[in-house]
Amino acid sequence: MPTCTARTKQSISLVTVASLSLGMTLLSSLPAAAADLGDETYRPGIHFSPEKNWMNDPNGMVFYKGVYHLYFQHNPLGNVWGNMSWGHATSKDLVHWEQQPLAIAGDAEEDVFSGSVVVDTNNTSGFGTSKKPPLIAIYTSAYKAGSPHAGLQAQSLAYSLDDGQSWTKYKNNPVVNRNSANFRDPKVSWYTGKDGKGYWVMTAVEATEHKAVLYKSSNLKDWTKLSEFGPANATGGVWECPDLFPLAIDGDPENVKWVMVMNINPGGVAGGSAGQYFVGDFDGTTFTSDTTKPVPTMPEGKILSGFNDGNYSEWTVTNDSTSDQDGPFGAKPMAGTVPGQQEVTGYKGAGLVNSFRGGDHPIGTMLSDPFTVDQDYLNFLVGGGKHARVSDKRDNKAPVGDLLFDGFEVPEGSDLSAFGWTGTGALVPENLPYKGGNMALGSQVLNTFEVGAGGDDQVGTATSPEFTISKDRIGMLVGGGHRRNDPSQQLEVQLLVGGKIVDTIAGDNAGAMNWKSWEVAQYKGQKAQIKVVDQATGGWGHLTLDNLVQTDEQVIPRSDETTVNLVVDDKTVRTTTGSDSESLDFSSWNVKEFAGKQAQIEIVDNNRDGWGHILADEFTLSDTAAKSSLESYDWLDYGRDYYASVSFGNMPQDQRIMLGWMNNWDYANDIPTDPWRSANSLPRQVGLTQTAEGPRLTQKPVDQVKTLGSKPSYIESNRSIAEGTRTLPSQASGSIAKVDLTFDPGTAKTSGITVHGDAKSSTVIGYDADSKKVYVDRTNSGNVGFNPNFASVEEMPVKLNSNGEVTLQVYLDRSSVEVFAQNGQRTLTDQVFPNQGADQLALFAKGGTAKLKTLKVTPLQQSMFTNTDK
Numbered sequence: 094m095p096t097c098t099a100r101t102k103q104s105i106s107l108v109t110v111a112s113l114s115l116g117m118t119l120l121s122s123l124p125a126a127a128a129d130l131g132d133e134t135y136r137p138g139i140h141f142s143p144e145k146n147w148m149n150d151p152n153g154m155v156f157y158k159g160v161y162h163l164y165f166q167h168n169p170l171g172n173v174w175g176n177m178s179w180g181h182a183t184s185k186d187l188v189h190w191e192q193q194p195l196a197i198a199g200d201a202e203e204d205v206f207s208g209s210v211v212v213d214t215n216n217t218s219g220f221g222t223s224k225k226p227p228l229i230a231i232y233t234s235a236y237k238a239g240s241p242h243a244g245l246q247a248q249s250l251a252y253s254l255d256d257g258q259s260w261t262k263y264k265n266n267p268v269v270n271r272n273s274a275n276f277r278d279p280k281v282s283w284y285t286g287k288d289g290k291g292y293w294v295m296t297a298v299e300a301t302e303h304k305a306v307l308y309k310s311s312n313l314k315d316w317t318k319l320s321e322f323g324p325a326n327a328t329g330g331v332w333e334c335p336d337l338f339p340l341a342i343d344g345d346p347e348n349v350k351w352v353m354v355m356n357i358n359p360g361g362v363a364g365g366s367a368g369q370y371f372v373g374d375f376d377g378t379t380f381t382s383d384t385t386k387p388v389p390t391m392p393e394g395k396i397l398s399g400f401n402d403g404n405y406s407e408w409t410v411t412n413d414s415t416s417d418q419d420g421p422f423g424a425k426p427m428a429g430t431v432p433g434q435q436e437v438t439g440y441k442g443a444g445l446v447n448s449f450r451g452g453d454h455p456i457g458t459m460l461s462d463p464f465t466v467d468q469d470y471l472n473f474l475v476g477g478g479k480h481a482r483v484s485d486k487r488d489n490k491a492p493v494g495d496l497l498f499d500g501f502e503v504p505e506g507s508d509l510s511a512f513g514w515t516g517t518g519a520l521v522p523e524n525l526p527y528k529g530g531n532m533a534l535g536s537q538v539l540n541t542f543e544v545g546a547g548g549d550d551q552v553g554t555a556t557s558p559e560f561t562i563s564k565d566r567i568g569m570l571v572g573g574g575h576r577r578n579d580p581s582q583q584l585e586v587q588l589l590v591g592g593k594i595v596d597t598i599a600g601d602n603a604g605a606m607n608w609k610s611w612e613v614a615q616y617k618g619q620k621a622q623i624k625v626v627d628q629a630t631g632g633w634g635h636l637t638l639d640n641l642v643q644t645d646e647q648v649i650p651r652s653d654e655t656t657v658n659l660v661v662d663d664k665t666v667r668t669t670t671g672s673d674s675e676s677l678d679f680s681s682w683n684v685k686e687f688a689g690k691q692a693q694i695e696i697v698d699n700n701r702d703g704w705g706h707i708l709a710d711e712f713t714l715s716d717t718a719a720k721s722s723l724e725s726y727d728w729l730d731y732g733r734d735y736y737a738s739v740s741f742g743n744m745p746q747d748q749r750i751m752l753g754w755m756n757n758w759d760y761a762n763d764i765p766t767d768p769w770r771s772a773n774s775l776p777r778q779v780g781l782t783q784t785a786e787g788p789r790l791t792q793k794p795v796d797q798v799k800t801l802g803s804k805p806s807y808i809e810s811n812r813s814i815a816e817g818t819r820t821l822p823s824q825a826s827g828s829i830a831k832v833d834l835t836f837d838p839g840t841a842k843t844s845g846i847t848v849h850g851d852a853k854s855s856t857v858i859g860y861d862a863d864s865k866k867v868y869v870d871r872t873n874s875g876n877v878g879f880n881p882n883f884a885s886v887e888e889m890p891v892k893l894n895s896n897g898e899v900t901l902q903v904y905l906d907r908s909s910v911e912v913f914a915q916n917g918q919r920t921l922t923d924q925v926f927p928n929q930g931a932d933q934l935a936l937f938a939k940g941g942t943a944k945l946k947t948l949k950v951t952p953l954q955q956s957m958f959t960n961t962d963k
Contacts, residue, residue, distance in 0.1 A: 131958025135766050135908040135926055138829040138955035139801060140755065141190045142772040143180060147172050149761070150278075150334060150737035151752045151773060152179055153210035153230055155257070156744050161187055162257050163752070163773070164230070166207060169195055172770050173632055173762045177204035177235070181257070186797045187750070187776045188956045197230060197251050197260045202240040207278045207334055208232030208248070210257070211293070211313075212743045218313045220252040220263075228253040229313055230260060231295065233277040234267055245270065246277045248297060250313060269308060269316045275300040278334045280739060281313070286377045294319070294377075298355075300331040301435075305353065307337075307380070320379040322353065326386055326726045327369050328438065329360025329476075329674030334368075334737040337380060338749060340781040342788050350781060350788050351375040353382065354729065354751075356737050358758050359673040361728075363887045364479065365759035366736035368729035372781070372788050383787060389679060389722045391441070391472060394715025397464055397694070400426035401442035407462040413455035420451025421698045421706060422459055430675075437708060439677035439722075440474060445710040448477070448655075448698040453705035459696040460660075461712075466687040471659065471694075472719035473712045475680045477671035478655035478704030479759075479882070485665075486608075486649045487699045489532055492568050494644030497560060497623075501526040501537045501639060509555070518553025519545030520627065525555060531572060531605045531701075532651075534640045538606075541573070541627040542635035549574075549634035557623040562590070565614040568648035569641040572606035574633025575599035577765055577879050584629035586638055588613070589622040601881060602633045602763060605702055610648035632762070651699075655707040658695040661687050665695070673704045673759075679719040724890065727789065731889035732869065732922035733757045734909070735774055750795060751777050755909060755924060760880035765926055766908070774922055775904060775911060784918075791917040794904060802831055802951040814844055814943040820935040825950045828932045832903040835946040837896070838862050842940030846948075848905055849874065849927035850935055856910055856925045859937070860891070860899045867891045867899065867914050869923050876926040889919045898946060904953075 128134065130144060142148070146168050153164035160183050167180030181196040199205045208231045213221065221227035234249040236242040247267035251260040269279075278298055285291040295308040295316060303324035308316040323332065336354035353371040361367020373382040398407070403425055410422050426444030430437045434449045446459065503509065509522035516522050524545060530538035545551045567588070576584040577599065585597040588611055596611045613621075627636055659667035659682060667682045684692070698707050713719075729738055730753070738753030753774040756764065764770060777792045807825035814836065828849065838844050838860050845859030845867075857870035868888035871877065877884040891914045893899060902913040912921040936945060 131955070133767070134929070136958075137772045137906045137908060138957060139188065139798070139904075139906055139953055140772040140775060140909065141182060141957065143167065143769050144192050145172070145768040146170070146770070147174055148180060148769070148771040149174065149756065150207045150754050151739060152207050152232070154739065154741040154752060155210040155212065155228065156741055157212055157228065158256060160185060160256070161741065162210065163190065164196055164210065165773075167195070169198070171631065172768065177206055179205055179230070179232070186800075187795050188797050188801060189959070190957060193258065196257075197232065197262070202237055204235040204237065206233035206235045206246070207737070209280045209739070209742060211281050211283070213313065217293070217311060218250075218252065221254055225254065228257050231279045231281045231313070233279065235277070242267070242270070244274055245272060246274060247271070248276075248279045248295070263314075265314070268314050269295070271299075273299060275302075275331070276306070280336050282338065282742060284377055294337070296335045296337045298332045298335055300333055303328040303332050305332070305335050305355065305380070322380045322382070323355075325371065325382060327357050327360050327723060329672065329676035329678070330358045332357055334739055336739045337375065338740060339375070340749060340779070342781045342783055344780070351380060352781070352790065353380050354738065358736065360676060362723045362726070362731055363733050364672050364885070365733060365757040365882070368736060368738045368753065370727050370729055370790060372727070384727055386722070386725050389720065389725065391679070391711055391713055392715045392717035392719055394468060394472065394713040394717070397712040397714060398461065399442055399711050400444040400446060403444065405459070409460045410457070411459070412457045413451070416451045416455035418451035418455070420455030421448035421457045422446065423450040435675045437476070437675045437677075439476060440708070440710045442711070445677070445708060446696055447706070447708050448696075449706040453703060454701045456699050456701060458698070461694040463691040463693050466684050466690050466692050466714070468714040468716050469683065469685045470715050470718045471682045471684050471712065472715050473657065473680055474677040474710040475657055475669055475671055476674055476677035476708035477706045478700060479670050479673040480653055480655040480700045480704070481670050482652050482654045482656045482658065482665065482668045482697075484649050484652045486651050487697070489534065489651055491534060491640055491642050492644040492646040492648055494564055494568070494642045494646065497641040497643065498557060500535050501539055502535045503537065513558030514555060516553060516555040519551040520553030520555040520625065522555065530637055530639055532570065533606065534570065538637055538639040539625060540635070540637045541625065542637075549632060550630040551635070552628050552630065554627070555625040559620045559622055562613050562616045562619055562621050562643070564643035565612065565645045566610045566643070566648055567613055567641060568608055568610040568644055569598070570606035570639040571598055571600055571609050572603055572637040573600035573635045574602050574629065575879070576629050582629040582634070583626045584634065584636060585626055586636065587624040587626060589624055590616050590619050600633070600636055603702070605653065606637055606639060607653070608648050608650050653700045653702075654697050655700050655705060656697045657707065657709050658697060659684070660693045660695050661690055671704075671707060675708070677708050677710060678723055679721050681718040681720075683718070729753070729790070729792075730920045730922050732887050732920075733759070733885060734924045735920070735922040738774070740779070749779050751779050751792075753922070755922060759882040763880040764924065765876055765879050772909070789918070792920050793913060793917040794911075798904070798953075801953040801956055805949045805951045807948070807950040809948045810946065812945045814841070814936050814938040814945050816841075816938055816940070816942060818847065818935050818937040820850075820933055825934045826932045827950065827952050828905060828907050828927070829953050829955060830905045831951045831953055832901075832905065832934070833947065833949040833951075834903065835898050835900045837898050837944040837946060838893075839943045840941030841938040841943040844938040844943035845936075846903070847935045847937060848903065848910060849925055849931050850933040851928050851931040854928050854931060855933070855935065856927070857937075858901065858903060858910065858912060861888070864888065865890060865892070867901070867912065867919065867921065869910060869912060869921055871923055871925050874925040875928045875931060887921055887923060889914065889921050891915060891919055
């Protein structure tokens with residue numbers, strides 16, 4: 094069964110969670126970097142990040158006695174997810190944060206998952222007094238093995254009598270238990286009805302059922318169910334971290350609507366984690382949405398394949414010869430969900446292509462008969478795994494050349510000591526090689542997990558005998574982990590020439606080995622050695638290595654893709670993949686340029702690991718493009734890195750301020766930061782404004798952020814942006830700044846600004862005139878190689894204003910960009926990890942000329958860790 098990647102909180106059993114927690118306990122806090130606290134590479138200057146260790150969802154945000162309290166999901170013992178507890182930070186202005194001691198700790202029986210904090214002003218709970226009311230935390234207990242509730246998630250209480258500094262867990266926890274493994278993330282607030290009477294309302298989720306579940310209570314201890322909401326709109330992943338609150342439309346207190354926020358992972362509009370919202374009404378019992386969208390339909394056209402007649406006619410199907418279930422595609426279309434699979438939704442008719450037959454392991458292809466392209470668009474539905482096409486290579490054959498070390502294929506009963514290898518620690522040659530390996534060639538590999546006592550905590554080095562470099566390249570199969578963000582835990586394959594390290598390679602946190610190479614032409618004729626270094630512990634603290642070969646050929650990575658492709662003249666001219674979701678969504682290719690040509694559709698499942706399958710249905714030629722249903726929904730943010738967003742409680746003057754986790758579960762555990770991992774977004778003031786589609790959210794950074802800037806360092810106006818890229822003067826450079834930009838796209842196809850730039854890289858923020866979208870392109874933004882899911886382009890629909898202009902406010906920090914378009918009608922938040930010193934800004938236009946109306950760059954003072962002793 095494909096599980097939700099990365100976030101064990103979601104759909105993995107609590108037995109597994111307990112095992113993971115134990116594993117993370119073994120991974121002690123990573124050592125601090127050489128830089129002072131607050132000055133480390135990529136350390137945010139104006140966004141909250143913990144001093145050290147892992148952070149995810151904001152929890153329990155509350156304003157009390159002039160202090161903003163931010164609690165957050167925290168691993169106090171390591172820099173990846175695990176040992177879930179509540180961290181704590183406080184601020185008096187929302188921009189200067191001070192980290193406090195750990196607030197609510199997980200223990201032997203429970204992890205402390207997300208929740209909220211309320212001020213129990215009337216002491217309804219009885220935990221305090223009328224003169225000294227308590228703060229009450231309502232959180233999810235994720236019960237571990239050994240607990241009477243093992244395997245369940247339920248809602249529990251803790252209370253504080255010292256203004257949120259220390260907490261006591263309620264002795265009669267849990268207070269709401271549905272006997273569910275996925276009931277979590279309670280957001281509680283006080284509701285006052287028209288009769289003036291009030292009660293507490295809890296909004297939580299049944300995550301895998303895509304439902305919000307609402308309860309009421311008079312004392313926070315005893316709860317009665319009110320209603321349910323959902324499924325609705327985006328359901329391609331689990332629902333998490335809900336919020337429910339009223340907002341006045343355009344500030345009119347006589348015109349109030351309610352907003353239901355629902356975070357989802359995966360299945361976001363940009364892929365992976367995201368937050369959606371609904372606008373409607375709440376009567377004290379039921380939330381009714383005005384913005385639930387109908388199920389979209391396919392535009393009219395000529396159906397090429399609908400897979401509803403019970404066979405694969407007009408398709409050539411190649412299944413995996415090693416599959417005992419005729420996988421991955423089977424002999425005929427599937428009638429929906431395959432046994433062992435999460436529920437498949439979004440397909441049409443009686444059948445679809447579903448390559449989960451036999452699980453994720455089998456691989457294969459489907460190729461349609463040729464057809465003539467005689468309409469403008471090819472529309473279809475796609476789902477399943479998110480594994481893009483990376484090359485034409487789908488087999489695992491080695492490049493032609495000279496195999497080194499016989500590919501580790503030593504005789505039975507022998508080991509590498511007999512072949513001149515030396516080693517230290519667990520990697521002494523007597524422990525090498527190992528039989529078996531994911532995508533190995535032959536039967537034996539070098540695997541640092543399978544040495545000594547076994548496991549990721551085995552460390553040592555293994556060094557080959559000398560050989561002479563005779564070709565242009567050395568290719569190899571490499572798998573396992575990496576420590577690119579933590580040089581203190583070396584984990585790499587080294588090439589030694591003359592005893593010196595001249596190049597290195599590591600894995601990509603993947604079990605399957607894939608092809609990588611070194612360019613070595615400059616060392617021809619010299620003696621060299623291979624050295625495997627594993628000084629890493631904890632998750633992915635191992636390497637796998639096989640089939641080193643000297644070759645003059647290009648070494649091409651195997652494409653572990655799950656894709657739908659369009660083939661014209663024997664070339665792949667269009668490609669699409671799923672989004673790690675069992676919910677199919679519309680995709681559309683503009684095929685006008687191929688009019689009159691013969692084409693074929695190819696469906697490829699070449700992936701044997703998690704989400705290693707593809708879903709496809711309803712291939713239709715049409716004169717109208719199908720629209721993605723995801724794009725029709727209302728999203729809090731269109732970037733990859735705004736998740737688990739919820740609002741502060743107990744705010745004065747009915748303000749509504751939200752804060753999100755600035756990360757994505759697609760790569761969250763791998764971002765290259767040390768000794769901490771993850772930051773929060775800037776706090777955002779949210780409101781409702783009337784639009785042609787109805788009331789919709791607007792967002793802007795809270796006014797306190799403005800106090801971090803003084804006067805602009807660079808201003809420019811009323812100037813053409815000619816074709817090409819123009820680097821701005823040094824006065825405009827900066828890594829922590831606010832950039833205000835208004836421009837007319839003019840005749841340019843794309844235009845805008847690049848930030849965090851140098852001679853080799855930058856993050857591109859632009860407007861695409863054809864798609865009418867603002868986009869952020871971080872594919873060449875600096876360090877993008879730490880996870881294959883990171884490099885990406887995000888886009889959001891943006892209407893030009895009445896003057897035909899795009900207005901952007903861009904907040905730059907050392908490792909992020911937050912883009913607010915058209916006065917906060919749309920937002921896009923992305924992490925970026927620029928090259929050292931990359932702080933240039935530049936204006937650009939492509940395919941024509943744009944017009945700059947105004948540009949203002951205002952440096953912002955660092956607000957985090959400013960009082961740290963240097």
